[in-house]
Amino acid sequence: MQPARRALLAAQAGRREQAAAIVKQLVVDEFGLDVHEVEIGRDQYSLNSVNGLLSTGGHGEFFFKFHHEEGEEHTLEEFYRGDLLKAAGYPVDVPVFVSRRVGRQILLYARRRSARFADVCLELDRSAGAGGSPGADIRAALEAQWALDDLTRAIYERTFHRSNPELSAAEPIHQLFHRRLVTPGDSRVPGGRARRFFWGADYRVGRLVLSADELRCARWRINGTRYRHSIDALLNRSLELLEPSRLGCGAAVTAHGDAHNANVWWEDGAAPQLTLFDPAFAGRHVPALLAEVKATFHNCLAHPFWLYDPGEAADRFSPEARWSGGELEVTLDWELSPLRAAFLVSKAQRIWRPLLARLAASGCLETDWRETLRSALFCCPALVMSLRAGEAPAHNPISSLIGLAVAVMAGSEPLAGGEDVVSCFFDGISPASSP
Numbered sequence: 001m002q003p004a005r006r007a008l009l010a011a012q013a014g015r016r017e018q019a020a021a022i023v024k025q026l027v028v029d030e031f032g033l034d035v036h037e038v039e040i041g042r043d044q045y046s047l048n049s050v051n052g053l054l055s056t057g058g059h060g061e062f063f064f065k066f067h068h069e070e071g072e073e074h075t076l077e078e079f080y081r082g083d084l085l086k087a088a089g090y091p092v093d094v095p096v097f098v099s100r101r102v103g104r105q106i107l108l109y110a111r112r113r114s115a116r117f118a119d120v121c122l123e124l125d126r127s128a129g130a131g132g133s134p135g136a137d138i139r140a141a142l143e144a145q146w147a148l149d150d151l152t153r154a155i156y157e158r159t160f161h162r163s164n165p166e167l168s169a170a171e172p173i174h175q176l177f178h179r180r181l182v183t184p185g186d187s188r189v190p191g192g193r194a195r196r197f198f199w200g201a202d203y204r205v206g207r208l209v210l211s212a213d214e215l216r217c218a219r220w221r222i223n224g225t226r227y228r229h230s231i232d233a234l235l236n237r238s239l240e241l242l243e244p245s246r247l248g249c250g251a252a253v254t255a256h257g258d259a260h261n262a263n264v265w266w267e268d269g270a271a272p273q274l275t276l277f278d279p280a281f282a283g284r285h286v287p288a289l290l291a292e293v294k295a296t297f298h299n300c301l302a303h304p305f306w307l308y309d310p311g312e313a314a315d316r317f318s319p320e321a322r323w324s325g326g327e328l329e330v331t332l333d334w335e336l337s338p339l340r341a342a343f344l345v346s347k348a349q350r351i352w353r354p355l356l357a358r359l360a361a362s363g364c365l366e367t368d369w370r371e372t373l374r375s376a377l378f379c380c381p382a383l384v385m386s387l388r389a390g391e392a393p394a395h396n397p398i399s400s401l402i403g404l405a406v407a408v409m410a411g412s413e414p415l416a417g418g419e420d421v422v423s424c425f426f427d428g429i430s431p432a433s434s435p
Contacts, residue, residue, distance in 0.1 A: 002103025004050075004068040011050045016040045019050065023064065026106060030099040033059055044308040045118055045262035047385045049278075053111060061111040062096065067280040068105075082279045088254040089155050091148075093265060093277040109277060117144075117274055118261035118308075125304040125337045140272050142342055148264075148274045149350040156291065156355055159254035159284070162364070167285040168248025173257040176281060176294060177376055178242040180383040181235065187243070190235045197386045198231060204389040205328070205401040206321035218328040220408045225418030227408055231382070234411040238375035241368065247287035251364040255291035257281035260298035288359060289373050292351050297380035300344040301406055301422070304337045307381065310399030319401050334402045336421060344425060352429040360431040370413075370426060377422070378411025 003026045010019035020038040027035050034057035041052040051065040085092045097108035124138055168174075183191030190198075203215045210218070216235075220227040229237070240246075256263075258281045265275040298307075306313040313334070322329040336344065359365035366372070381387065381403050389400040409422045 004066055004103050004105055007050050007066075008048070008068045011040055020052070023050070023052070023054070023106070026099075026104060027054065027064070027097075027108070030101075030104060030106065031097045031108070033097075043262070045116075045260075054108075062108040063111050064106055064108050065278050066106040067278070068103075081282045082277075084254065084284060085256060085276065085279050085282050088159055089151070090256065091151075091273065091275045092256075092279065093275050095277075105280075107278065112265065114265040114267055114275075116262055117141075117264040117266045120266045121261055121299075121303070121339060122309075124339050128338050138339055138342075141339065142346070144266070144272045144274050145343055146346055146350065149346050152292070153351050153354055156253040156255070156288070156351070157358065160251055160288070160358060160362075161253075161285075163248050163250065163252035163285045163287065165245035165248035168252065168287055169244040171244070171281075171283040171285055171287075173255075173281045173283060173286050173290055174242075174244045176258065177290065177379050177383075178239070178244055180379065181239050181242070187239070190239055193383045194235050194239075197383065197388065198235065201388060203400065203404075204397040205404065206319055206330075206397055208321050208323050208328075210323065210328075214323075214326075215328075215404070217326070218323075219326055220405070220412070221327055221329045222405050222409060222420070223330070223332055225420055226415045227412040227418075228415055229408070229412035231404070231408065234375070234378050234382070234408070237371065238379055238411075241372045241375045242379070247289065247372075248285075250366065251288045251359055251362060252285040253288050253291050254284050255282065255286040257283065257286050257291060257294065259292075259295040288355060288364070289369060290376055292347065292355070293373070293376040294380060296344070296347045296352070297377050297410065300336065300340045300347065301377075301410060302381065303340045304334075306334060306399045306402040306406070307384075310395050313402060314396050314398040317398060317402065319398060319405070321401055330401065330405050332402065332405055334406075341421075344421070348425055348428050353431075356429055357431045365431065370430070374411050374413070374422075374426075378407055381407040381410065 003022050007019045007022040019040050024035045024038045027033055036055045036057060038054045039052050049065060049067040054064055055061045082092050082094045086094060093109055095107040095109045099106050120141060124141055180193045181190055198216050199212050203210045216232040217230050256276050256279055259276055263278040267273040267275055305316060317334050319333060320331045387395060387400050387403040389395050389397045409420050414423055
């Protein structure tokens with residue numbers, strides 16, 4: 001087993017000293033540095049990655065990070081192409097040392113004292129609470145996000161071009177979507193993480209216990225709104241619509257691809273700024289419909305609390321679930337915090353609506369764009385980690401129920417007459433709608 005995977009598994013299991021020893025040897029082997037000490041980071045955001053601090057003799061201190069996906073050895077090399085993002089105009093922290101070798105990939109950044117934007121936003125959520133009034137500092141965070149969204153839109157416009165299936169298939173971003181849906185060598189049926197997460201053991205959702213088959217095939221009714229698709233249908237639709245060569249038939253942009261706020265530095269000052277790092281999935285030919293998906297879901301719909309802070313979600317929320325005749329009826333008291341709702345509006349107005357309008361004007365917007373984009377949004381919560389209660393990193397019946405419901409809202413259109421925060425988002429970004 002390659003060291004990146006061994007370190008990730010050790011960190012996820014809480015064996016921090018073992019993970020630190022693996023990272024230390026990896027850095028010595030890859031860069032020949034005299035490593036004195038390695039400290040594995042303690043944060044809730046490292047769902048598929050490891051980060052931390054290390055000190056060296058003669059080269060100072062570094063922040064390190066690497067990302068690892070199962071099956072990666074059989075699919076692709078993560079390129080960590082920070083230079084191409086910098087050349088495109090993104091504010092990006094470029095690492096001092098880079099190893100791109102499959103299974104041994106790691107980035108070393110000069111240590112900085114900046115906070116990650118994810119931590120800044122978490123404190124704002126806690127100060128306001130879901131549905132509460134915004135905290136005093138929300139304006140600075142919003143203005144920093146607006147500036148990054150405006151810049152991102154301009155870069156997407158400037159780098160917009162026609163792609164092709166071969167260029168698309170080579171982009172690492174597909175590791176976050178289609179490749180999590182398949183077992184290497186067999187893309188005919190859902191496999192990989194999808195099969196591990198949604199087959200097998202029972203699900204505890206609220207006070208209910210459902211078999212994996214019942215959960216996967218359930219019809220959903222959330223806060224009175226019925227939904228068109230089961231999780232099983234969403235997995236199969238995503239398998240088809242997110243196939244890399246299919247997405248390569250349209251337009252592409254230069255993008256970070258994974259700009260959730262744990263990959264963003266908060267540069268404090270009179271006018272705070274945001275700086276990207278960890279470009280594990282960056283590329284020049286990122287399918288336009290995928291470019292902003294991770295940032296949209298993980299910075300907005302994954303909050304407050306349920307994905308990254310499941311214990312806190314259990315303390316704050318009391319969702320209810322009822323099961324009858326194959327239908328799972330869910331009543332949620334979870335909702336977007338004021339900050340996350342404002343972030344979602346910014347993504348819609350500053351990035352998605354202009355991008356989709358450009359796709360439509362260029363003849364690159366397929367008629368099923370809405371289903372494709374929903375499939376990608378669905379994959380964010382469904383496949384980033386297991387939503388089954390009791391599985392790492394410690395989901396519980398409350399956070400599991402919220403997460404599964406949000407996944408369905410992200411992936412499925414409501415039946416006639418129903419609406420939710422996601423369907424309103426889609427109505428607002430459609431090129432056919434009024435501004």
